[in-house]
Amino acid sequence: MDFEFSPRTRDLREQLLNFMAEHVYPNEERMYAEIDQGGDRWQTIPTLERLKTLARDQGLWNLFLPESELGAGLTNLEYAPLAEIMGRSHFAAEIFNCSAPDTGNMEVLVRYGTPEHKEKWLTPLLNGEIRSAFSMTEPAVASSDATNIQTEIRRDGDEYVINGHKWWSSGAGDPRCRILIVMGKSDPDNPDRHRQQSMVLVPLPHPGVTIVRHLPVFGFDDAPHGHMEVRFDNVRVPASNILLGEGRGFEIAQGRLGPGRIHHCMRIIGVAERALERACRRLESREAFGGPIANQSIWSERIAESRIALDQARLLTLHAAWKMDTVGNKEARMEIAEIKVAAPHAAIKVIDWAIQAFGAGGVADHVMANAYAYARTVRIVDGPDEVHRNQMARLELRKYRNADPARTGGEGKVYLA
Known part of the structure; x- marks a missing residue:
């Protein structure tokens, strides 16, 4: 590579x-x-x-x-x-x-x-003329398991009728938002839990769609973008607004989230890199206890640990991107899961130390406050850490089920002296 x-x-x-x-x-x-x-x-x-x-x-x-x-x-x-x-x-x-x-x-x-x-x-x-939103997460169920979603998508002649309650529909607060991609259940009795869902396009404004409120992130409303709670009450759209066909919603979600996770991870590394740069400049320009704060050993250690963490996260992310390009998103799912956990954890640590370097000013600074809120949120969006760790564990265990342990010394025996 x-x-x-x-x-x-x-x-x-x-x-x-x-x-x-x-x-x-x-x-x-x-x-x-x-x-x-x-x-x-x-x-x-x-x-x-x-x-x-x-x-x-x-x-x-x-x-x-x-x-x-x-x-x-x-x-x-x-x-x-x-x-x-x-x-x-x-x-x-x-x-x-x-x-x-x-x-x-x-x-x-x-x-x-x-x-x-x-x-x-x-x-x-x-063309940048309109904005859009994605409605998947629901307040009534654990949406980290997408098969839990309960929003109903029902066929009625030449239309689909949508009833449900969503939240964290990012972008739906923007006055230019003209289209929602909504995921719901069109076949709840299908024995295959991953074929029960569909995705449908809902144009905005729509008389059956109600924006209930914006949901703040650590007090930020993220206006004019926003993360909105949305209700769908007998929302009727043409049957042609279905994406790919009934029962394909979970498949579409997996295809959508892979590249998005790469984007989130690289953006969050950029966020943390800027925080580190600003912290280093601050530490060298401020004096306490007889010299620049940067000369204190604890800050030397934190700066070094920050560089290690960000370089590790970047290399992991580039590796995942390379695998997506060479073998496809499905084959790269282990690497995608790795970076989705590693990158925000690295960023949170670096940004937290950067805020500390600024002292009281760090918690009032626009750049630092937004950086920290975003980094912490990335541990949840596009699948929480726990989901990605579970997937990594399953994939790791699967590698050894049919492998020959004699080739690696991995037979699992306990040798007692």
């Missing part, structure tokens, strides 16, 4: 770094301020919209979408370093039209949508 940047990635990486330095970092505080202006936090951010136009004009647009002519044509491995750069700012991914859940939803529409779906929703999403 070779993790050397491709020429295309090197060029795009340099362009991204320049764009971030020239346009994104200098405008972060302005964008935070614009969210609070006018008394309505659930409106578009003018500076962000201006930067989106600029990014698109410079060709820094839709950099994801492997194996598709609609994006930049990058592999997962080529895109991963770019996602890390975008992770360094709370606003950056959307500026380049590479933010969740739109990336995952666009991938779903590319892979599983009909020509009509693509014309109606994929094209405006790729």
